[in-house]
Amino acid sequence: MSVPTAVVVASPRPRRAIRSETTRWLLAVPAAVVVLVAIVGPALAPYDPTRVIGPPGREPFGRYALGTDSAGLDVLSRVLVATRTNLLIALAVVLAATLVGLVLGAAIGMNESRRGPLGTLARAVNRFVDLFTAVPAVIVGLVAVAFFGGTVTVLVVVIAVVLAPIQVRLVRTEVLRVRGEAYLEAARMAGFSELRLTVRHVLPNSWGAVSENMPVIFGMAVVLTAALGFIGVGLPRPTPEWGSMISLGASDAATGRWWAAAFPALALIVTVAAASALGTALRARRA
């Protein structure tokens, strides 16, 4: 079982090295805009996002800035409110998945070459994590959310569990790299405990690669949340959420009324692209 990590982990070096400081800051601008919308957006929403406020299928750029969907809900208000929901879920997923990644990845990396039961356990957990990545994330998410119910907590936990293996593998690779460094050997000879070695030396030196991958995980979490919403296992309707909005808008799009699906889809794509640009900026910092 060898899923190439290149699929899920950001490429180690950008195609062209970004040298200028200004370019790096500019790359972070889209992400800042999206976060700003998530913070102030709901306050700017002109209507109640869960209430019918007008005739269904109204065109955008008229009385309703982004039109109304097939149920007569205001698309702009819903996109604005959904931005906060989707971003908060993805943010929680990134934090949870990275925490799991640090703990499990360090535990596996520090122990897997050991003899005895601890080493066997570490190798077994490692194999299990590898095995877990084999099943498509959407499918695990679909079944798990169906079992436990579509609430924010369940979504966060399920998506974090599905994406955590990526961070676990990344941390493990980093830990294995750091473990061979001379300063670690020196610290060990100075009589530091393994736990102290891990927390004081191994993890801080692994943090760079892990933090640079956080925007990638964020993007994947956003897409996965929306995919689950799209197939109807996410938050219950009419909670504003991009995936379920796109799904509702899909039948509209089939009759030529594109706006109910296009604007949440645009918000989703811009967010993923912003996260990706932020990731590039973070990687450029080290290059």
Add this chain to the structure above:
Amino acid sequence: MKRWFARRRWWLLRVAALPVHLAVFALVVFFLVRAIPGDPVLTVTGGQIDPSRYEEVRTALGLGGTIWDQLGRYAANLARLDLGSSLLSGRTVLEEFASRLPATLELVTISLVLTLLVSTALGLLVLLRPRNVVSRVVSAYSRTAGGVPDFCLGVLFIFVFYASLQWAPAPLGRLDPGMTAPPAVTGFPLVDALAGGRPDAFVSMLAHLTLPVLVLVVAQSAIFVRLLAAALTDALDSQPTRFMIASGAGRRAVVWSILRRALPPMVTMAGVIYGYMLGGAVVLESLFGLGGIGQYAVDAVNSADLPALQGFLLVIAALTLVVFLVVDLVVMILDPRRRSGRTEVSA
């Protein structure tokens, strides 16, 4: 005899790992179902159940007796390939999947083959003619890999090719309305249409498959071209290639040798993409009404059909594990260096 085993140790170990992996997955699914909060019987029936039937449903869900009894029965049932019965239709879950899986496999396999062909051609173009206009567009698009989710592309394509241009048929099923489905022989819709002597149904099915296949190919090619370009660049920038060029080999021979050396990582990637496409198919089948196992699973969510969902997870897990086994074995044949008993070789 001993030497025979020793020489084939890796192959035997890899094949023997499959049932172990399956068992681990089955165990995870078992505990996942038991972790459902509240009373699953009430969840499944929506709280409206005749008290006299309560025990019956509970047994049907495999929830009677102690946890060890349950585990024993679960293992025994799985060994007999008994995944239980769907609560909705009463048919066995295995039957439900057997009749629907071929349709999904058909969609995924056609998409995979097309993706491989298109991406290999584009990847080579990007490698050999990096300044070409097409190459620039392709490499720019491939850098967005995964940024435009397949369901967004699906809605976009429905709007453009069905609603606006009217080139594609309505995204409502596999056949034109009014057309009867050909009798199921193999279960693969396209094959059945040909075998049943129904060229009209065949053409109609192709027309209905075009958009979902296009979505999967466009969405997954981005990832595949990106990975392929990396693999090809690695093969290009290697000692054997330098040696070949230095010793005066022709351009054609060098390109072939690069392709040959990029083949093992390509096969691994194809396996990964197959998994992604299965996930994509689940989402797209509902959007286009194609009626494979993905749409069945989504419907099972809406009717809280627990045995069907549990079976869905097990079937998909088995399918992906078998695909990864095949991928690993093919890679071993292509690259003997990976056989030396090491479990991990960086791609």
